Every structure is written in structure tokens, then in C-alpha cells.
Amino acid sequence: MLRVPVHKIQPGMVLARPIPVPNTPYRFLLQRDREIPMDLVPRLKQLGVLEVWVRERHLEFLEELIDEELGDHQREVYWNVRKNFEAIGHNPAMQLDVERFQKSVGDLFVFLKESSCGSVLLQKLDAFDNYLLSHSANVCYLSLLLGLKLERYLIGERSAKQPREAKDLRELGLGCLLHDVGKMRIAPAILNKPGKLTPEEIEVMRMHPVFGYEQVKGRVSATVGQVVLNHHQRYDGRGYPARIDQATGERLAPLAGRRIPIFCRIATVCDVYDAATTKRCYHGAKLPVQVLFEMREFCSGMFDPVVERAFYEIIPPFPLGQTVKLSTGAEAVVTDFNPRRPVSPKVQCTRQANGETVADPSLEEMDLALYPDVDIVEVDGVDVRPFLACQRVNEELSEALAL
Ligand SMILES: [Fe+2]
Ligand SMILES: [Fe+2]
Incomplete structure (x- = not known):
């Protein structure tokens, strides 16, 4: 089978994978083995579907590599977040449904651990209209992939724990799923602004890790809370939020290097990559090869070098089937x-x-x-x-x- 961008669909192309209905798990716009009607193409574009898998007689072996169940788990994670975040949007007194998130992240983790899908990035969720939600689900998925690649490093970095516990990635996945939850408290006029943000607006945006931390504190473990609070903390000490001594109100030295919890260091790399490869209100989607180039060239010092190197080993600059x-x-x-x-x-x-x-x-x-x-x-x-x-x-x- 072949990955085909929606704008390149030709008459007669037959689906090798069903096209899921964006925003709805377990429902499909069109089933496999069906010829794609050309009048469906504008609708796919409108719904944000970026590419489809079509049959190609000589590339059938790719079907075994790209496990369909992966997409089901990704959509399940997405759907749970969507339902809950929307409910909170309508009624701010609603709580985060942490138990449900834990369950779907746990299922995705076990699936990736046990299947061959867990070795390289095969597919991100692109076919959704809401950036915050699809980004949260994607960063969760990427962090689990990267965490699996880093098992030995995790045992060393989390040496206070038993090895089995040290490489358990459920808290990493949950932290990444919730990492930008604080953005729900940012005014949409700033969050979705197509142009450049003013310095004041940047200050407001930079509050989201603290807002998020306040939302999850007491409802998730300290490890998960750390990911939410420190996912913008850079390895070289740059980043935000500033650390303040609660007793004196004084500014403390920023967290840097291996003092930043390892799950935060993993979240940072996945967050930067997903944000850059996803279409946003202020830039179009970039190709993986371009984003990987920019990360290597322009993000020097931002990432834990061990984590960064492992990331380049799991993200193909040219996706399979392209x-x-x-x-x-x-x-x-x-x-x-x-x-x-x-x-x-x-x-x-x-x-x-x-x-x-x-x-x-x-x-x-x-x-x-x-x-x-x-x-x-x-x-x-x-x-x-x-x-x-x-x-x-x-x-x-x-x-x-x-x-
Ligand atoms: Fe963020
Ligand atoms: Fe993010």
C-alpha cells in the first residue's frame, strides 16, 4: 500500500485502510477495498484528513508493518481527551477524567510494548481539526515510543526505583497527554492568533505550564505533575516557568541538565517535534525531514543529548510508504x-x-x-x-x- 496525500488522490484509487471519521472513534468515512469517489476529496480536505492509504499490488508487505490497531488506540486516547476537555470547556467546574486517561494511555503503552509498532514512528494523528487535542494525543504517543527506546537510560536515570518500575511509561504518557492542559485557560484570541504575539501575549502563553500544573495537582502523581510543569524547561537551563522559592518569593536558579526529571526531558523533544510537524494557525505543516533538520541545526543545547539521539533513531525523515x-x-x-x-x-x-x-x-x-x-x-x-x-x-x- 501507498501513502497518498489527499490532494493527489486519482480516480480509481482503492483504499488499503479505512478512512476514520475525524473526531469519532470506531466510525469510518469509507471502508477498505472501496474505490475513493472523487467527490469525497473536498470533504476529506475540509475535515482535515491529510493522507490516505491506497492499495498498491507490489507494496502489500507494508500492510503488515503498519498495524491498524495502532490507529484504534491513538483515536481512543484522542477521543477520551476530547470528550472531557469539551465538557470542561462548557462547564469549568468539571474535573479532568484522569482515570479514563490513565486507562487509555495504559492500553496504548501495553500495545506498543508488545507489538512491532513500538520501534519507529509510523503514523501520527493528523486528521483532526483541534490542534490542542491532536497535539496532546500525539505527544503522548511519541513519548511512549521514545521511552521504549530509552529503557536502559531510564533505569539509570530513575535509579531510586526498581528497574521494572523505572521503565514503566504510564506516568510519562499521562503527563504528555496533559502537558498543555493549561492552555484551556488562555484566551482563544491569544491561543489561536494567526500573527505574531506581542511580548505581553507571550507572557500570558508562558503561564500555561503553571495553569496546567494547578489543574492537575492533587489529581495525578508528582511525576505526572512535573511533566506538565516543566515540559518547556530546556536542558541548558533556558525555558520556563521560572522557579520561585515559596517561602521567600525569591527567584531560584533554573532547573538544567539531568536535574530536570527525565520524563520532562523526553516530553520536551516530542513536544517540539509534534508542534513543528503539525499545521497551526500561524504556520503550515512541515515535512518530518525539515523539522528533524531544524532540530539538529537550531535547537543545540535544548535537549538531553541521549534523549535527542534516541529520538533521531525512531523518527524516519521520510515516512514508510511515502x-x-x-x-x-x-x-x-x-x-x-x-x-x-x-x-x-x-x-x-x-x-x-x-x-x-x-x-x-x-x-x-x-x-x-x-x-x-x-x-x-x-x-x-x-x-x-x-x-x-x-x-x-x-x-x-x-x-x-x-x-
Ligand atoms: Fe506547552
Ligand atoms: Fe505542547
Whole structure:
């Protein structure tokens, strides 16, 4: 099967995965094996569906890699948050339904731990119209993936706990699900402002971790509360909120480095990535390859280096099933992710440089790591060459492996 952006749907394309009804779990706009009617396309765009999976005879093996149950769990998490946040929106006296969140985060954690889906990012929830909710569900999912990758590090960083408890990620997932809950107390005029925020408005926005902490305090564990309070705290000590001595009212030195709880350090990386790859009122969605480039280039010192390195090992710059253009002029589909050479995955050519369709792409498989002269140069009309340089080889990882 093939990932197809909604604006590239062609007559005759047949669904390999059902299209879920955005905002509603267990209901689908169109079932698998159905041809996509072209008059559905404007509706999909309107609902915020960004891409669909369509049948491709030679790429059936991707169907086994991309587990459908993952989407069910992601939508379940999303749906629970949506119901509860909306109820609070109508009636601020309503409480957060922490027990329900705990259950769905726990189910997602167990699913990822036990399935092969837990090794790399396969699909984010994009098909939703509410940024705060889909972002919360995505950061939760990403944090669980990253936490699973960091099990050994977690045992060391949480050494006061038994190893089994140290690598239990339920509190991480819950903290990430709730990390921006304080934004519900920010005026929509500031929260959804399309233009640049004024310095005063930035100050208001920066209150959201404290607002969120006040909302969850006493209802969740201290570990979960820490994630909500400190998800904007940077590894180099920058970030917010400021720490104030409760007794004297004096400003304390900021948390920095490994003094920042490890779950907060994980949340920070996932939060930055998801915010940048999601369409917002003030910027469009960016490609993963661009966001990963920007994180490496411009976020120096912001992240725990161990966490950051692990993140680059689980997030493919070019998602599986995506159609790309190669520097040879050929068109290809991404079929694998190589964490050591992130921008040089395996691909199968589907169209030759001369425009001819390849009859059997599986016979035209190329491991780009073995072809240093061939690059992916374009994705969905975007020239990606400027984003390749620093990602060509995952240098730190290669160094670590060489030692
Ligand atoms: Fe935040
Ligand atoms: Fe966030």
C-alpha cells in the first residue's frame, strides 16, 4: 500500500485502510477495498484528513508493518481527551477524567510494548481539526515510543526505583497527554492568533505550564505533575516557568541538565517535534525531514543529548510508504528506515526518469545507503535538498557503534 496525500488522490484509487471519521472513534468515512469517489476529496480536505492509504499490488508487505490497531488506540486516547476537555470547556467546574486517561494511555503503552509498532514512528494523528487535542494525543504517543527506546537510560536515570518500575511509561504518557492542559485557560484570541504575539501575549502563553500544573495537582502523581510543569524547561537551563522559592518569593536558579526529571526531558523533544510537524494557525505543516533538520541545526543545547539521539533513531525523515523523487529523476516509494543513515532509506522505484511506470517495483529496490550519489530530492513538490546535509549519517550514533 501507498501513502497518498489527499490532494493527489486519482480516480480509481482503492483504499488499503479505512478512512476514520475525524473526531469519532470506531466510525469510518469509507471502508477498505472501496474505490475513493472523487467527490469525497473536498470533504476529506475540509475535515482535515491529510493522507490516505491506497492499495498498491507490489507494496502489500507494508500492510503488515503498519498495524491498524495502532490507529484504534491513538483515536481512543484522542477521543477520551476530547470528550472531557469539551465538557470542561462548557462547564469549568468539571474535573479532568484522569482515570479514563490513565486507562487509555495504559492500553496504548501495553500495545506498543508488545507489538512491532513500538520501534519507529509510523503514523501520527493528523486528521483532526483541534490542534490542542491532536497535539496532546500525539505527544503522548511519541513519548511512549521514545521511552521504549530509552529503557536502559531510564533505569539509570530513575535509579531510586526498581528497574521494572523505572521503565514503566504510564506516568510519562499521562503527563504528555496533559502537558498543555493549561492552555484551556488562555484566551482563544491569544491561543489561536494567526500573527505574531506581542511580548505581553507571550507572557500570558508562558503561564500555561503553571495553569496546567494547578489543574492537575492533587489529581495525578508528582511525576505526572512535573511533566506538565516543566515540559518547556530546556536542558541548558533556558525555558520556563521560572522557579520561585515559596517561602521567600525569591527567584531560584533554573532547573538544567539531568536535574530536570527525565520524563520532562523526553516530553520536551516530542513536544517540539509534534508542534513543528503539525499545521497551526500561524504556520503550515512541515515535512518530518525539515523539522528533524531544524532540530539538529537550531535547537543545540535544548535537549538531553541521549534523549535527542534516541529520538533521531525512531523518527524516519521520510515516512514508510511515502512517494519521493530521486536525484536520478525517478519516482520511488520509501520502504524502510535505516537509523544509521536516516535520509538514505530503502526505496522501490515506481516510475523511471523518462516517466515510464515500473512494472514490478520490488525488482527495482535500492538501498540508498549503498548509493552515495543518489539522494531523495523532492517530497510532495517540496525541494528537500537543503535538509539533507546534517542528517546524511547519524554521526553520533555511528561513533557510538564504532567504539
Ligand atoms: Fe506547552
Ligand atoms: Fe505542547
